[in-house]
Amino acid sequence: METELKLKLATADVARMREHPLLAELSTAAPREHELLDTYYDTPELDLWRGGLTLRVRRDGEAWIQTVKTASAGSPVLHERGEWESPLEGPQPDPADLSRQIKPQRLRELLRSPAIVGQLQPVFTNTTHRTTWDIALPGGQLVECALDSGSIDASGNGRNAEIGELELELKHGNPTRLFELALALHEDIPLEVANDSKAARGYALLQDEVPAPVKATPVRLGRKMRMEEALQCIGLNCMAQIESNVPGVLARSVESLHQMRVGLRRLRALLDMFRDLTPLPPELQEELDWLSGELGATRDWDVLADSTLPAVKGIHTEALQAAAREHARNLHRNMLPTLHSPRYTHLMLRMNGWLRGRQWRPASGLAKDDPLHQHALDGLVPLVRKAQKRLRKRIEALDENDAPARHRVRIAAKKARYAAEFFRDLLPEKEVKAYIKCLSQLQDRLGHLNDLAVAGRLLPVLENGGHAHDGGYARGWVAGSADAGAHGLREALGKVARLRLA
Known part of the structure; x- marks a missing residue:
């Protein structure tokens, strides 16, 4: 080998x-x-x-x-x-x-x-x-x-x-x-x-x-693994998804960019989960945030052009879709210098080095009472419960009509789902399957509402670019759809708030 x-x-x-x-x-x-x-x-x-x-x-x-x-x-x-x-x-x-x-x-x-x-x-x-x-x-x-x-x-x-x-x-x-x-x-x-x-x-x-988009592969954890081994294994799994999609992103594939963004989101969720056990160096965290911003802006325009606008009823949206796709194409084009930049190379080398070299370790090695030294079967419990608790608190405080607050609940649901997926091999099979399914359903619903909110933010750009009438109509349509979609949300949120996994 x-x-x-x-x-x-x-x-x-x-x-x-x-x-x-x-x-x-x-x-x-x-x-x-x-x-x-x-x-x-x-x-x-x-x-x-x-x-x-x-x-x-x-x-x-x-x-x-x-x-x-x-x-x-x-x-x-x-x-x-x-x-x-x-x-x-x-x-x-x-x-x-x-x-x-x-x-x-x-x-x-x-x-x-x-x-x-x-x-x-x-x-x-x-x-x-x-x-x-x-x-x-x-x-x-x-x-x-x-x-x-x-x-x-x-x-x-x-x-x-x-x-x-x-x-x-x-x-x-x-x-x-x-x-x-x-x-x-x-x-x-x-x-x-x-x-x-x-x-x-x-x-x-x-x-x-065009290179095929690469979805996340299942994380494989051994039942005798310690927490730092689990962190390394999950982190490299996330990095593999990010890195595998680079050729597709360079070929301007919409789905490859989406999957690269998912890989980055999973990695950031993992690092946030382990933050109290081993914080990522601040300069690396800053660079991950930079890359997330670069990928996110492009994805927002892709969703507007290919998903949200085609669903608008009452007008022909072909001209709006074409204008949105032009914005998306420009941002995809701008991704090329980003991924070819020394800054991106430096981030990938540093992040791989941190994970592969277990650079969170002190020079003397991990002490036996270090939380990273404990078995993952024991150490995962507080991490999963922490993600559940954060989600319940955000649900309890939620105003259903507050789009930013809904988005915060969506993020918490996503992190709770990722926690379950990361440690799936070490959790009860039947319970974790039902837990992930329920969170995924809520995430999809909140994701649709978030897409509508993002559309409301992006459409004024198209209105100012010569599509005032159709853009204004579409903005009103997405606002009404968001209000309608928020009705009855409390019941689904209550079901999720009652979930227990660990």
């Missing part, structure tokens, strides 16, 4: 990175230079890729090596995947030879399938100049640092992409050191986290598909 942190840099900065004094200082020997030609093989239907494998033949000088890798596991930032390789006599792959090394039966059978082996063909090539350093970090951490420049060229359709990439592969030690090294280099030369591999970029050249 290899563990790599992949970072992108501008091709114009490759020469500067090659001469970076930190790499020279930490290197145990002179860097090695290689000219590599990688040819990726697959069927015309890309069966290997769709099955979670890549098959590569590499020429390095006079040597030929074939390699099979699995899709990255865990966080898209820190690539952890299976890798098997064997030498070849020449440029033709021999997948049957590789399959003998692979234990998972599904992968072994995929490589041996006559239907696949008989159709293998080159699908794209990478031509790369690689400079490699062996890095020794303080504390005995060993890292292979590879700087690549070159191009990816798709077979048949003439598409290509430049390569400017820095790979930090952990040979021995703690993965958090990769993030520290990356941050030190990022101080001098702007880097971006690479959420996809060269293989993924090569396959993207072959297909015209």
Whole structure:
């Protein structure tokens, strides 16, 4: 299993990175230079890729090596995947030879399938100049640092992409050191986290598909886990959802942006839940708040254009929808420099380092009476009850017609639901299922009311932009719909207030 942190840099900065004094200082020997030609093989239907494998033949000088890798596991930032390789006599792959090394039966059978082996063909090539350093970090951490420049060229359709990439592969030690090294280099030369591999970029050249949005995956907690292990596991699950949706957001996918925002919201809810046990450093909290604001403004216009305005009755809203979509497109366009910015890279590296390195720990380690040291089965109870109590208090104080207060109840319901979802594996199955279902129903209802309130705030922008009549009508319609939707809310809120889980 290899563990790599992949970072992108501008091709114009490759020469500067090659001469970076930190790499020279930490290197145990002179860097090695290689000219590599990688040819990726697959069927015309890309069966290997769709099955979670890549098959590569590499020429390095006079040597030929074939390699099979699995899709990255865990966080898209820190690539952890299976890798098997064997030498070849020449440029033709021999997948049957590789399959003998692979234990998972599904992968072994995929490589041996006559239907696949008989159709293998080159699908794209990478031509790369690689400079490699062996890095020794303080504390005995060993890292292979590879700087690549070159191009990816798709077979048949003439598409290509430049390569400017820095790979930090952990040979021995703690993965958090990769993030520290990356941050030190990022101080001098702007880097971006690479959420996809060269293989993924090569396959993207072959297909015209927008990356699919990635929803949250279930959090898997062991019953013997301690609280700090649970915090790390849940936090990395949230980070994976954020990071997995970046390619889609860069392609201006509305749903990818929504799912990236959900991942960020889940992460912030988790950190708020654990705030009394281990507060996030203030500078990191500030940066998460910044990113949340960037994503939220774009999402508001998406909802107005695609959900709220199409529901307005009594007028044709096509012109309003088009104007709202134009605002949304401009904000999606503005997300590109945000996600390409050094500030975003710094946040992702710091946040991953904090979680993976358990940087909440004091230098002496956790004391046995530290709340983070207790078993998660015990420690989750006060956290879940705290979320329940906050929700009940907001419900009891609510004026149903107060939109900001309804929104605060919605946030509390969301946090209570996230708490139950995070610790689902450690809670009674039947009770947690009913609890989450009830909270989700309330959240959907309050979410619709919040969308109407946001529409009332955004529509004046369209009115002032030449849609005074239709915008004014739509604003009146959403206000009336919000008043109607608030009626009878108290009964649903009372049901939720009576919920008990822990």
